Amino acid sequence: MTTTAESLHLYLTRYPKEMVSAAEDPEAVVDRYFTPDYMFLSDGVAQDRRRLLAHARAVRRKAPETDLEVQETVVEGRRVSARYTVRATINGRRMDTEIYMFGEMADDGRLSRLDQITRVLKRPTE
Template sequence: MFDRYHTPDYELVNDGVLLNRQRLLDHIRPARRRAAGLSVEVEQALVDGDQVAARYRLTAQMHKGGAITTEIYMFGELAADGRLRRATQATRTLRSE
């Protein structure tokens, strides 16, 4: 599934921390075990040529109760085939409502 949307050389800089494809997958696997569900609400998205920007909220419903909502500001570069090649993001955790 990951390769459908990301190039093999994909890199993510998240809050100043560089994650290559393998480091990101290594992070995602245990996070998926802790979350019972996940939703994404896109607030804004723009594409101009190979450049993309988005502001969205990711909410993880945890197995042990409660939810974690993160607001994400993402700027990225698309490959010629439309997959994401590189992304830089800044995040902030939102208070539960």
């Protein structure tokens, strides 16, 4: 069984790439990283399963290239937090977004709660 720190690392390093990859159905990716009853807020907007899957499908079409850099993580019991930057190429233009996330991991290593705030560092250039 993985530790909370290992689970957080897997989420941060694999989830974004797996969600934009067409190699696997996005529903399988969501199920791998989130519990069925997860609560996910992004910039104050609830990301239920339907909305998260719709976002994944749109990103797959528009931004198939992503890179992620983790600046810091904190793990305390099952509570986790991280600050990281996602660099994406959207329709051929680069966009950098900094993300501050706070969450809680379930006993099985999946996220049961996630609250994140995003800040665009570099908007897509025309």
